[in-house]
Amino acid sequence: MGTILRLALQSLRSRAFTSFLTVASIALSVTLLVGIEHVRSGVRESFAGTIRGVDLIVGARGGSLQVLLSTVFGIGASSTAISYETYERWAEHPAVAWSIPFALGDSHRSYRVIGTTNEFYERYRFRQDGRVSFAQGRAAETDADVVLGAEVASRLGYTLGAPIVVTHGLQGGGIADHEANPFKVVGILNRTFTPIDRAIYVTLGGIEAMHEDFEQAPSAAPVAPPAGTPSMPGAEAPPVMPGATPPAMPGYEPPPGTPTMPGAQPPVMPGATPPAMPGYEPPPGTPTMPGAQPPVASTAPAPSAAEPDADHDDDHADHDHEAEQVSSFMVGTKNRFEALQLQREMNTDLVEPVTAIIPGVALGELWQNISSAEVGLRIVAMFAVAIGLTGMLVALYSSLDARRREMAILRAVGAGPRTIVSLLVIESALLAFVGCVLGVLFVYAILTVGQSAIEARSGVHLAIRALGATEWKYLALVLGAGTLIGFVPAIKAYRTSLTDGLSPRA
Amino acid sequence: MMANAAPPAVALSNVRFAYRPGQDVVSIDTLTIERGETVFLHGPSGSGKTTLLGLLAGVLTATSGSVRILGQDLTPMSSGSRDAFRAQHLGYVFQQFNLIPYLSVRENILLPVRLDSARRAKLGGTDPVKAAESLASDLDIASALGSPVTELSVGQQQRVAVARALIGSPEVVICDEPTSALDSDRRERFLQLLFASCQKAGTTLVFVSHDFSLQPLFSRTVELPQINSASALIAKEN
Numbered sequence: 001m002g003t004i005l006r007l008a009l010q011s012l013r014s015r016a017f018t019s020f021l022t023v024a025s026i027a028l029s030v031t032l033l034v035g036i037e038h039v040r041s042g043v044r045e046s047f048a049g050t051i052r053g054v055d056l057i058v059g060a061r062g063g064s065l066q067v068l069l070s071t072v073f074g075i076g077a078s079s080t081a082i083s084y085e086t087y088e089r090w091a092e093h094p095a096v097a098w099s100i101p102f103a104l105g106d107s108h109r110s111y112r113v114i115g116t117t118n119e120f121y122e123r124y125r126f127r128q129d130g131r132v133s134f135a136q137g138r139a140a141e142t143d144a145d146v147v148l149g150a151e152v153a154s155r156l157g158y159t160l161g162a163p164i165v166v167t168h169g170l171q172g173g174g175i176a177d178h179e180a181n182p183f184k185v186v187g188i189l190n191r192t193f194t195p196i197d198r199a200i201y202v203t204l205g206g207i208e209a210m211h212e213d214f215e216q217a218p219s220a221a222p223v224a225p226p227a228g229t230p231s232m233p234g235a236e237a238p239p240v241m242p243g244a245t246p247p248a249m250p251g252y253e254p255p256p257g258t259p260t261m262p263g264a265q266p267p268v269m270p271g272a273t274p275p276a277m278p279g280y281e282p283p284p285g286t287p288t289m290p291g292a293q294p295p296v297a298s299t300a301p302a303p304s305a306a307e308p309d310a311d312h313d314d315d316h317a318d319h320d321h322e323a324e325q326v327s328s329f330m331v332g333t334k335n336r337f338e339a340l341q342l343q344r345e346m347n348t349d350l351v352e353p354v355t356a357i358i359p360g361v362a363l364g365e366l367w368q369n370i371s372s373a374e375v376g377l378r379i380v381a382m383f384a385v386a387i388g389l390t391g392m393l394v395a396l397y398s399s400l401d402a403r404r405r406e407m408a409i410l411r412a413v414g415a416g417p418r419t420i421v422s423l424l425v426i427e428s429a430l431l432a433f434v435g436c437v438l439g440v441l442f443v444y445a446i447l448t449v450g451q452s453a454i455e456a457r458s459g460v461h462l463a464i465r466a467l468g469a470t471e472w473k474y475l476a477l478v479l480g481a482g483t484l485i486g487f488v489p490a491i492k493a494y495r496t497s498l499t500d501g502l503s504p505r506a
Numbered sequence: 507m508m509a510n511a512a513p514p515a516v517a518l519s520n521v522r523f524a525y526r527p528g529q530d531v532v533s534i535d536t537l538t539i540e541r542g543e544t545v546f547l548h549g550p551s552g553s554g555k556t557t558l559l560g561l562l563a564g565v566l567t568a569t570s571g572s573v574r575i576l577g578q579d580l581t582p583m584s585s586g587s588r589d590a591f592r593a594q595h596l597g598y599v600f601q602q603f604n605l606i607p608y609l610s611v612r613e614n615i616l617l618p619v620r621l622d623s624a625r626r627a628k629l630g631g632t633d634p635v636k637a638a639e640s641l642a643s644d645l646d647i648a649s650a651l652g653s654p655v656t657e658l659s660v661g662q663q664q665r666v667a668v669a670r671a672l673i674g675s676p677e678v679v680i681c682d683e684p685t686s687a688l689d690s691d692r693r694e695r696f697l698q699l700l701f702a703s704c705q706k707a708g709t710t711l712v713f714v715s716h717d718f719s720l721q722p723l724f725s726r727t728v729e730l731p732q733i734n735s736a737s738a739l740i741a742k743e744n
Contacts, residue, residue, distance in 0.1 A: 413593065
């Protein structure tokens with residue numbers, strides 16, 4: 001057998017170019033197949049590991065996906081807030097060991113500003129046992145402290161001590177910047193490859209303070225600098241309440257095409273507040289703020305945010321930065337078995353309707369929804385493998401005619417037809433094997449070279465790890481199919497060598 | 507079996523062969539070649555030469571009759587045993603294109619002993635590479651041993667084929683028009699080397715050619731058309 005293996009190798013080498021092309025086509029298809037699987041499981045792992053160790057996530061009454069997406073992934077927003085009293089009531093529930101409240105809805109240069117407590121830095125877990133840790137600085141303690149996710153810090157180039165101006169709502173425009181209330185960076189988190197990297201953390205009081213100042217000094221808006229300018233010209237703005245009439249805003253020029261002139265709007269638009277700004281929601285019962293915020297996806301500047309706050313009752317003026325509401329909160333139970341019961345209790349509570357979800361279950365549901373695309377990818381990859389193997393079949397089969405003399409020589413020196421069959425099968429198995437090896441090496445090469453780029457672009461951490469069971473199964477499949485395919489030319493050669501004997505009819 | 511001196515190298519009796527039923531290509535009542543003989547098997551094309559050689563080599567099976575090589579009847583053997591028998595006891599030289607192009611000269615010569623352990627055993631402990639080198643120097647191709655076969659002249663290629671047929675000292679070597687691609691000078695030289703090597707190894711040589719001018723060099727001549735009563739039919743077919 002050693003001789004036949006050596007013969008097969010030398011025979012393949014003698015047809016180096018064809019062999020190379022065959023191996024390359026198999027290698028590329030294996031790269032596709034294994035690469036897709038690798039990325040898929042990497043994304044899935046990264047996805048499933050976004051949040052760990054939390055038993056329940058609780059948001060205002062709504063769909064479970066909505067709660068998950070807004071709380072864990074920072075996508076969309078929860079429609080309404082939960083009153084702080086309700087949050088406290090649940091936080092003090094006997095089954096609850098700890099809880100992390102979140103107040104969402106503000107942004108800084110399109111990164112979300114999230115108000116939370118120290119529990120977040122201590123309790124939040126992701127992947128195996130990933131903890132929130134500081135690259136620099138410390139947690140937010142006062143209402144002016146800001147902690148940056150790793151990506152925010154690196155993209156925006158902020159360092160400790162940098163002042164931050166927060167925009168109301170989620171758009172990147174600067175008109176609604178809370179210039180009057182500059183925050184200061186006190187901490188930068190280590191990279192986690194979770195949505196934490198793309199968020200800015202303040203205290204719950206910080207979120208409230210932001211709103212109060214905004215409400216008191218909207219005059220800053222008319223002279224707001226272009227988006228992203230971190231300077232604070234608004235600080236010099238006169239503390240004049242511009243009032244509800246357009247003439248009071250001489251400096252303000254809405255961009256052409258802006259659908260709503262602030263002054264043109266009726267002073268009261270009941271019910272027009274969109275769900276995008278739960279943190280800014282007035283307390284229940286308060287007349288709804290006029291000047292609807294543009295929806296989250298809007299890229300237009302926010303003229304309406306500069307809306308004079310004519311009828312907004314101004315009772316935050318005492319600068320008592322007490323949180324009045326949270327968007328959602330995470331709960332860790334004392335005993336995990338109580339989580340289900342607690343969930344039921346929360347979901348059926350009549351005082352304030354909330355939705356409590358189990359993160360693992362909701363993540364699984366979400367993954368189910370988005371994983372159908374992967375089936376398509378896998379089918380494409382399978383076809384690529386089929387094409388690669390067919391290429392090999394064509395190459396081997398078409399070489400047979402030229403090799404009839406070779407077969408006759410082998411028969412003359414005593415090789416049986418079975419030897420000839422094994423020679424050809426070994427050749428195709430070798431091609432498939434080398435193709436598999438190269439394909440896998442290629443995957444790792446791409447991962448090694450492209451890892452940081454993929455992380456930077458997608459925020460998905462693709463671990464360079466050993467091949468998983470599925471990948472081995474694919475490789476075995478390719479190798480097995482490659483070997484089986486070798487039997488097609490081999491059987492043809494077997495028949496030919498039987499009829500040709502020692503004298504191939506040329 | 508080898509120790510038994512009695513059985514002739516080749517003994518055919520009442521051999522019939524047909525590719526299609528009823529159309530005999532070979533029909534030989536008797537043909538006996540003793541050990542150590544150098545036999546010139548002469549026949550024009552279409553006289554059933556190739557088929558006869560296929561029968562002798564055990565690649566084809568006689569429809570009826572017995573083909574005994576070294577006393578062993580190949581006809582009832584399984585194809586696997588015939589392959590093994592051929593590997594062990596037979597050398598074969600083709601008209602041309604004897605060599606596997608992707609192997610070096612040395613590897614081509616070594617092929618039979620590498621593929622078959624019984625043939626390797628016949629080297630009697632001699633290192634196969636040494637045996638190949640010794641044969642190559644006898645056949646005057648020692649300098650070409652490391653070369654790819656594509657760089658050799660036709661004459662050299664044929665001598666490499668002879669070296670391969672002779673390695674491991676098989677009892678019978680069959681040559682199928684090995685000189686037809688050589689000019690007359692080289693043909694003479696080739697035959698001298700072939701005879702010398704066969705003599706040295708005590709090998710029985712069955713040499714097939716349509717070139718009658720070579721006939722005086724052999725110990726015996728067999729006219730194929732005279733012993734093959736089916737040859738007329740083949741001539742017609744061709």
